Every structure is written in structure tokens, then in C-alpha cells.
Amino acid sequence: MSPQALTTGALDLAGIRERVDAALADFLRRPSSRVPPQNRRGHRHDLDRALTDYVLAPGKRIRPLLCVIGWQAAGGDGGEGEGEGEETVMRLAASLELFHAFALIHDDILDDSDTRRGLPSAHRAFAARHRGRPDADAFGRNLAVLLGDLALVRCDGILHTAGFTERQRHAVLPLIDTMRNEVVLGQYLDLHTAGSPTDDIDRALTVIRLKTARYTVERPLQLGAALAGGDAQTLHACSAYALPLGEAFQLRDDLLGTFGDPSVTGKPVTEDLRSGKATVLMALAVRLAAPRQAELLDRLVGNPRMDEEGAMAVRRVLEATGARATVEKMISDRYGMAVAALDRSPFSPHATEALRRIAAGAVVRTA
Amino acid sequence: MSPQALTTGALDLAGIRERVDAALADFLRRPSSRVPPQNRRGHRHDLDRALTDYVLAPGKRIRPLLCVIGWQAAGGDGGEGEGEGEETVMRLAASLELFHAFALIHDDILDDSDTRRGLPSAHRAFAARHRGRPDADAFGRNLAVLLGDLALVRCDGILHTAGFTERQRHAVLPLIDTMRNEVVLGQYLDLHTAGSPTDDIDRALTVIRLKTARYTVERPLQLGAALAGGDAQTLHACSAYALPLGEAFQLRDDLLGTFGDPSVTGKPVTEDLRSGKATVLMALAVRLAAPRQAELLDRLVGNPRMDEEGAMAVRRVLEATGARATVEKMISDRYGMAVAALDRSPFSPHATEALRRIAAGAVVRTA
Numbered sequence: 001m002s003p004q005a006l007t008t009g010a011l012d013l014a015g016i017r018e019r020v021d022a023a024l025a026d027f028l029r030r031p032s033s034r035v036p037p038q039n040r041r042g043h044r045h046d047l048d049r050a051l052t053d054y055v056l057a058p059g060k061r062i063r064p065l066l067c068v069i070g071w072q073a074a075g076g077d078g079g080e081g082e083g084e085g086e087e088t089v090m091r092l093a094a095s096l097e098l099f100h101a102f103a104l105i106h107d108d109i110l111d112d113s114d115t116r117r118g119l120p121s122a123h124r125a126f127a128a129r130h131r132g133r134p135d136a137d138a139f140g141r142n143l144a145v146l147l148g149d150l151a152l153v154r155c156d157g158i159l160h161t162a163g164f165t166e167r168q169r170h171a172v173l174p175l176i177d178t179m180r181n182e183v184v185l186g187q188y189l190d191l192h193t194a195g196s197p198t199d200d201i202d203r204a205l206t207v208i209r210l211k212t213a214r215y216t217v218e219r220p221l222q223l224g225a226a227l228a229g230g231d232a233q234t235l236h237a238c239s240a241y242a243l244p245l246g247e248a249f250q251l252r253d254d255l256l257g258t259f260g261d262p263s264v265t266g267k268p269v270t271e272d273l274r275s276g277k278a279t280v281l282m283a284l285a286v287r288l289a290a291p292r293q294a295e296l297l298d299r300l301v302g303n304p305r306m307d308e309e310g311a312m313a314v315r316r317v318l319e320a321t322g323a324r325a326t327v328e329k330m331i332s333d334r335y336g337m338a339v340a341a342l343d344r345s346p347f348s349p350h351a352t353e354a355l356r357r358i359a360a361g362a363v364v365r366t367a
Numbered sequence: 368m369s370p371q372a373l374t375t376g377a378l379d380l381a382g383i384r385e386r387v388d389a390a391l392a393d394f395l396r397r398p399s400s401r402v403p404p405q406n407r408r409g410h411r412h413d414l415d416r417a418l419t420d421y422v423l424a425p426g427k428r429i430r431p432l433l434c435v436i437g438w439q440a441a442g443g444d445g446g447e448g449e450g451e452g453e454e455t456v457m458r459l460a461a462s463l464e465l466f467h468a469f470a471l472i473h474d475d476i477l478d479d480s481d482t483r484r485g486l487p488s489a490h491r492a493f494a495a496r497h498r499g500r501p502d503a504d505a506f507g508r509n510l511a512v513l514l515g516d517l518a519l520v521r522c523d524g525i526l527h528t529a530g531f532t533e534r535q536r537h538a539v540l541p542l543i544d545t546m547r548n549e550v551v552l553g554q555y556l557d558l559h560t561a562g563s564p565t566d567d568i569d570r571a572l573t574v575i576r577l578k579t580a581r582y583t584v585e586r587p588l589q590l591g592a593a594l595a596g597g598d599a600q601t602l603h604a605c606s607a608y609a610l611p612l613g614e615a616f617q618l619r620d621d622l623l624g625t626f627g628d629p630s631v632t633g634k635p636v637t638e639d640l641r642s643g644k645a646t647v648l649m650a651l652a653v654r655l656a657a658p659r660q661a662e663l664l665d666r667l668v669g670n671p672r673m674d675e676e677g678a679m680a681v682r683r684v685l686e687a688t689g690a691r692a693t694v695e696k697m698i699s700d701r702y703g704m705a706v707a708a709l710d711r712s713p714f715s716p717h718a719t720e721a722l723r724r725i726a727a728g729a730v731v732r733t734a
Contacts, residue, residue, distance in 0.1 A: 156547070191513070
């Protein structure tokens with residue numbers, strides 16, 4: 001992509017993705033510590049390489065993308081000196097992907113997930129690599145704790161060298177702190193809600209708001225806008241678009257996690273049901289269920305030994321109660337709100353157009 | 368402590384400790400996220416409180432102390448404007464304690480340690496609190512992963528609000544990145560060395576250098592000195608003092624971990640032996656051991672079921688081989704090097720005097 005493609009004409013999303021990946025690869029290539037190589041005994045290179053492989057694996061890069069679009073939306077292409085260059089926004093965007101690696105790696109430990117993006121989760125991959133050890137599972141988990149820690153340490157490293165101006169620092173850093181605290185809180189709430197199904201729709205929506213709507217959509221968009229000097233009205237417009245869209249995105253994710261095609265999503269389609277994930281879909285079903293349906297949900301959902309037949313029975317209840325249709329309705333309502341917010345927003349036309357495309361892609365998708 | 372006590376006359380170490388704790392308490396008291404309280408359901412308050420309790424529990428505060436002394440050593444009391452105030456050095460010092468909480472909490476998960484500072488480790492304490500759950504151990508470990516994550520997130524939060532000038536930021540942030548990467552590398556090496564005893568003294572010393580000498584002594588001292596505008600010669604003098612002292616400190620720790628009084632150290636005296644911790648002490652014993660002694664070490668060290676009688680037999684081998692005496696000699700050699708480095712240093716007289724006291728306290732102690 002030429003540098004011009006970012007700031008003039010329609011936004012080239014694939015091109016932005018490439019530039020974020022280039023910023024990540026460039027940063028991760030440099031040694032992460034001044035420790036003399038002879039003291040490393042090859043080990044650290046392993047952990048560095050594991051992080052590089054993890055971060056640069058194919059992905060949607062939705063957070064970096066939204067960050068760059070937010071920057072563009074708030075006039076970040078003005079390029080009026082004072083360090084508001086593309087290099088800085090690419091580094092900020094790349095830092096979100098490193099933070100996300102940290103969050104995913106630890107989240108998969110907490111959920112004891114086998115897979116991530118169709119591949120073994122980090123702790124499972126490490127355990128497999130050390131299968132010869134009697135404590136392979138614990139050892140793999142320990143390595144993954146460290147890998148997640150390294151991702152967060154490296155995230156700060158790229159932020160420390162992003163080249164922020166004083167104004168940018170004051171605008172961006174408090175938002176980063178808020179985002180990180182929200183993620184930890186979201187994971188904490190998530191940890192307390194896994195288990196048996198409940199009808200607590202509000203709580204499921206709270207987790208969605210923290211873990212997806214704010215974290216995946218609102219904060220990245222606001223971070224880019226804040227970097228470009230966006231005012232309070234602009235940051236508010238980010239939220240007005242992001243919160244309904246983020247909820248729609250996660251609601252779609254939950255439907256795909258139960259009704260999707262595992263060969264497309266890369267995610268076993270019974271995992272959410274087996275783990276008893278407290279989705280809005282499930283909370284609706286519990287609330288709407290007749291006694292016999294409720295008994296079935298209570299018996300099967302959250303049961304790690306649930307088989308495919310059991311999963312089919314649960315899916316039938318999710319349909320028969322109307323929970324699935326209700327979630328579809330919630331998705332399209334929220335999609336409508338997000339698009340309406342765009343129409344009222346002060347964003348640049350090209351950014352508005354890109355956000356419209358992203359909204360459509362987020363709610364109508366198969367993976 | 369009066370503000371003057373920090374910058375004039377002899378350094379009041381207890382007073383500095385109090386001020387660091389006050390900075391920590393003040394920062395931790397503020398809500399860590401803008402999430403509306405009604406969405407928190409009390410849970411986040413639990414995690415926040417757990418972190419506050421953990422961080423403010425009694426401790427030596429050695430890293431914050433060294434950071435403030437490093438600042439004083441490099442003339443940080445000059446107070447020539449540009450934000451080099453005491454508030455900033457206290458926040459930087461406090462951030463080290465938050466980072467340390469992160470490192471300890473995750474380290475105890477990696478080592479599966481039962482205790483820390485004479486109290487249950489974080490994951491054990493959480494597991495005990497949720498004993499009613501069938502997955503109490505895993506749940507406690509998961510909460511501790513999150514608590515450690517929160518500590519690192521909050522560490523960044525206090526750094527982001529420390530009030531650094533542009534010059535301070537350029538001097539301090541790369542050192543922080545280096546320190547953090549060294550710690551992750553040290554933990555990674557540690558993870559790969561636990562198990563059966565080896566005679567690899569160099570490797571044991573490498574881990575000591577990363578995990579203690581650099582992390583506990585050199586970097587905190589350099590961070591304070593860099594904040595105050597210390598030049599290359601001053602930072603070099605920090606290392607010349609810190610590296611031998613840090614090694615002596617850890618060698619003493621290893622001796623206390625095997626020969627100390629658990630009622631004073633707060634640490635079960637067989638834990639290092641049972642876990643097969645790859646100390647210099649043990650590497651020396653393996654290298655110096657006669658065949659029958661080597662057989663005994665190989666059979667008992669790293670055996671989680673080793674009893675007190677076995678531990679006594681190992682201790683006798685550590686003495687009979689001369690390993691314990693050699694470590695004592697290494698400690699006093701290194702102490703001598705650290706003190707000699709102070710005599711050559713450009714540090715302020717009061718800082719030099721404080722560092723001399725700290726050196727003596729680090730090598731001659733019972734806990």
C-alpha cells in the first residue's frame with residue numbers, strides 16, 4: 001500500500017492490516033532485552049519466537065483497524081506536524097494487537113480452552129511440545145502465563161517508543177488504562193459466571209459490554225480518535241457507534257459458537273454449551289423455557305461430558321423457546337443503532353464509509 | 368517524615384518506606400476503571416481489595432527504597448524545577464512495588480508455592496476462600512493469574528500519572544522495558560532449571576543475576592538515578608555496586624532458604640530442597656560431591672516427598688562438601704566488591720552512606 005492510500009480516497013482496510021503487521025514484525029524482530037546473548041542459552045529466543053508466531057498468525061486485526069479508522073475519522077490525516085504521523089498511529093494500533101495476545105493467552109488458560117483461531121491454544125501447544133515431561137500440562141500452562149506476561153511487557157515497549165507528543169500522551173494513556181482495567185474486570189466477571197446456566201440477561205450483557213463492545217470496538221476507535229486530537233463530541237460519537245455494534249458483534253459470535261460451522265469458525269461448536277458460557281442466548285432460553293425445557297438445559301448445559309446428541313437437544317430448545325430469534329432481532333436492532341449513529345457523527349466521509357462496511361461485516365458473517 | 372528528611376541530612380529509610388506506602392495507598396484507593404459501579408456487582412472491589420492488601424502487606428520495600436536512594440545519589444534533591452519533584456520519584460518507586468506484586472503472584476503460580484512472606488501465596492489464599500467449589504485449586508490459580516495481571520496494569524497506571532518530564536521519560540522508560548524483559552527471561556530460565564540438581568554454577572549465577580542482582584538492586588537504583596538526570600558514569604557506578612551486592616543478597620537468601628529459621632524467614636526450610644531449586648549452593652555441592660554424596664543428592668533433592676530427615680541428610684552434604692562455606696566466601700567477596708565500588712562512586716555522601724547500610728543489612732541477616 002502506498003502511504004497516500006491511508007489518508008486520501010477510500011480507506012484500504014487490507015492495506016492498513018498489512019502496515020500494522022509490518023509495525024508488529026519490525027518491533028518484535030528487535031531484541032527485547034539488553035541481556036548478553038551468551039546468557040540466553042537459546043531459551044528466550046524460543047519465547048520471543050512463540051510470541052511473534054502468535055501475534056502474526058492470520059487474524060481479523062479488528063482492534064488495530066478500528067484504531068486507525070478512528071484516527072482518520074477525527075482528522076488524523078491532517079498531518080499538521082507535532083508527531084501525529086502515521087508511524088505513531090501504526091504503533092498504537094500494533095500495541096492493541098500485543099495487548100490482545102496477552103488477553104487471549106491468559107483468557108484461554110482461565111477457560112482451559114483447547115483451541116484458539118482453529119489452532120491449539122498457547123498452553124495446549126506448549127504442553128504438546130513438552131509431552132515427554134510428567135508435568136506437561138502444568139508446564140505448558142506455566143509457559144503460557146509467561147508468554148502472556150511477555151506480550152503485555154512488549155505492548156508497553158511499543159507504546160513507550162510510539163513517539164507520542166505530550167498532548168497525545170495525555171489523551172491516549174488514560175484511555176489505555178481504562179481499557180485494560182475493563183478487560184481485567186470483564187475476565188473476572190466471566191470467571192464468576194461460568195458454570196450452570198442462569199436467566200441473568202443483564203449480567204450477560206454487562207460482560208459483553210466490557211469484554212467486547214468496549215474492548216473490541218469502542219476503546220480502539222476512541223484511542224485512534226484521541227490520538228488525532230478528537231474532541232469530546234467525537235469521542236462520544238465513537239461510543240454511539242461502537243457500543244451497539246460491539247454488542248451485535250458478540251451476539252453474532254455467540255450464535256456462531258452454537259449454530260456455526262466449526263470448519264469455518266475454527267471453533268468446536270459444542271464448547272460454549274459444554275463450558276456453560278453465560279451468553280445472552282442462554283440467559284434468554286432459561287428465562288423463556290417451559291419446565292421440561294428448563295430441566296433439559298439445567299442437566300446438559302455446563303456439563304463437560306455433553307455429547308453431540310445432547311448439544312442438538314439444547315440447540316432445539318434454543319430455537320423452540322425463541323431465544324435464537326430474539327438474539328437475531330437484538331443483532332439487527334443494534335446494527336441499526338450503530339448505522340444511525342454514523343449518520344449523525346462528525347467523522348470524515350471515508351472513515352464513515354469504512355465503519356459502515358465494518359458494521360455490515362460484523363453482523364453478517366459465518367466466522 | 369518531613370519532606371526535608373528526604374533531601375537533607377542522613378536518609379531516613381523508614382520514612383521513605385512510609386512515603387512509598389502512602390503513594391501506593393493513595394493510588395490504589397482511586398477506582399481503577401470508569402465502569403459504572405452498578406455494573407460491578409461488588410466483584411471488582413474484591414479483586415481491587417485483594418491487590419491493595421497484597422501490595423501494602425508488610426515488606427522490606429527494597430526496590431522502592433533503592434530507587435529513591437538512586438535518585439538522591441544522582442543529585443535528585445537539587446530540585447531544579449522541570450518536574451523532578453519528590454512526588455514523581457515516589458510514584459516511580461511505588462510502581463516498582465506494583466510490578467513486584469505482579470512478578471511474585473505469577474512466580475508463585477509457576478513454582479506452585481504454598482507461601483509468600485509467611486502467608487499463603489495468592490493462588491492458595493484464593494483457593495482457600497473458594498474451598499466449597501469442586502475446582503477450588505484451578506479457580507484460585509485463575510484468580511491469581513488475573514490478580515497478577517491487574518498488578519501490572521495498575522503499575523502502568525501509576526507510571527502514566529507519575530508526571531515525568533520529556534527528558535525523564537526518555538531516561539526512565541527504556542530502563543523499565545529492559546528490567547521487565549529481564550524478569551520474564553529470568554522466570555523463563557528458572558522454569559527450565561527446576562527439577563533434578565545439576566552442577567551448572569554458571570547457569571545458577573545467570574538466573575541470580577537476572578532475577579535478583581539486576582531486578583532487585585541494579586535497575587531500581589539506576590531508575591532513580593536516571594530520573595534525577597544521572598549520566599553514564601553514575602549509571603555505571605550503580606551497576607558496579609548493585610551487581611555484586613545483588614548476587615550476595617540472593618546467595619544469602621539461598622542459604623537462609625536451606626539453613627535459616629522458618630519462624631524468622633517465614634518460609635518452610637525444606638521448600639527449596641523439595642522443589643530442587645537450582646541454587647549456586649546446590650550446583651557447588653553437586654560439583655564437589657563424592658560419589659555417595661552425589662547419589663544422595665540425586666535421590667533426595669527435587670523429590671516432593673522428601674521428609675525432614677532427608678532434608679537434614681542433604682544439609683549435611685551441603686556442609687561436608689564445603690558448598691555452604693564456599694557460598695559464605697562468595698557472599699563476603701561480593702560484599703567487599705560492592706563496598707569498594709561505593710568508595711569509587713560519584714554518589715552523594717548521604718546516598719553512599721545509606722547504600723553502605725543496605726549492603727551490610729543484605730548480607731548479614733536472618734530473614
